[in-house]
Amino acid sequence: MQLATPSDGGCDVLFLAGEHSGDQHAARLAADLWAAHSDLKMAAIGGRALEQAGVQLLHDLTESSVVGLVEVLKNYGYFRELFESTLNWVVENRPKVLVLVDYPGFNLRLAKALADRGISRKGGGDVAVYQYISPQIWAWKAGRRFKMARYLDEVGAIFPFEPDCYKDTDLPVQFVGHPFADSRHQLPLRYAADAGLLLLPGSRKQAVLRIFPLMLQAWKCLDANDPLKQATVLFPSEPIREILQQAMAQAGIEDGAIQLVPAETPTAARAVLTSSGTMSLVCAMAGIPGAIVYRAHPITYWIGRRLVRIPYLGMANLILDEVMYPEFLQGAAHPKALISALHDAQSPDRIERTQKQSTQLAETLRAESGSTAVDRIFSYLVPTK
Secondary structure, three states: OOOOOOOOOOOOEEEEEOOHHHHHHHHHHHHHHHHHOOOOOEEEEEOHHHHHOOOEEEEEOHHHOOOOHHHHHHOHHHHHHHHHHHHHHHHHHOOOEEEEEOOHHHHHHHHHHHHHOOOEHHHOOOEEEEEEOOOOOOOOOOOHHHHHHHHOOEEEEOOOOOHHHHOOOOOOEEEOOOHHHOOOOOOOEEEOOOOOEEEEOOOOHHHHHHHHHHHHHHHHHOOOOOHHHOEEEEEOOHHHHHHHHHHHHHOOOOOOOEEEEEOOOOEEEOEEEEOOOHHHHHHHHHOOOEEEEEOOOHHHHHHHHHHOOOOOOOHHHHHHOOOOOOEEEHHHOOHHHHHHHHHHOOOHHHHHHHHHHHHHHHHHHOOOOOOOHHHHHHHHHOOOO
């Protein structure tokens, strides 16, 4: 696998984002970096959002996004080749700052390899390694923080409780605010009482294949005159759109019965069924009531239940420490339960409560005045005296 050389002859910042959500967060960060420092040269191993932001895309990693032990093992050869290509690219092109966006399984291995080769600052070299978005060590693999302290220069956390998770290390970790709480970046979703149902099965192929059929079963059971029968699905990429169309055909749903639109399309909804990923938090910030639907590979779920020690799967529920979105996981995700949750989401009390919770979320995720991720990254671009 051969990665392109920098198109402008140099690289100040290299982003590495392996998920669609990380790609979108990185694109917002790149736009903010350029707004503050227009002469920066940036490249990325990420996805289309970074490319659309004007960053040179060296490889689209988001198209191969997987989650879970079983799925990773199936794609081991691809990730091993990509890892070696990425490592060689950094060694040859020496970006001033490597911005790792979540994706810890790949990114922390890369940070270690760069230190072992003397390329990164932690290894005695000159490439700064900044982690934007902390891995969820508060959920599982808490011991990972010590490895991070050995190989990273700094972490920009997007949840206010995360810096405390590192207080027993010497790793600088700062809450830089969540991008969804930044008024400069308009969210694509909004609540509207006269709109229809929004279905968000996720951005990973394996997850969509398991979650979307459940959503379709619930949708098919709705009465023909139910306002929720007017449904929209957002898709993050063309491969995901094809999976959605295939699932609809297999369910006997005619073309046009459910609208498929690109994920960046401004969309209104009165209720939502969403996977537990980033888009569930977007819905929460937009004040759209609904429920979380999740189904993983049985082995992945079995392992996860034994390793992950958190009360909720959805980020809004975790941040608020209360149920904003009821969670229907694995076998609990059946049509009758989902329909009941959707109808409950239409009650005046639930709508009012969701709006209040949305406001509370925005206040919690907004950074205090001070250093931002842009400020911190730029500090590594300025030569030290």
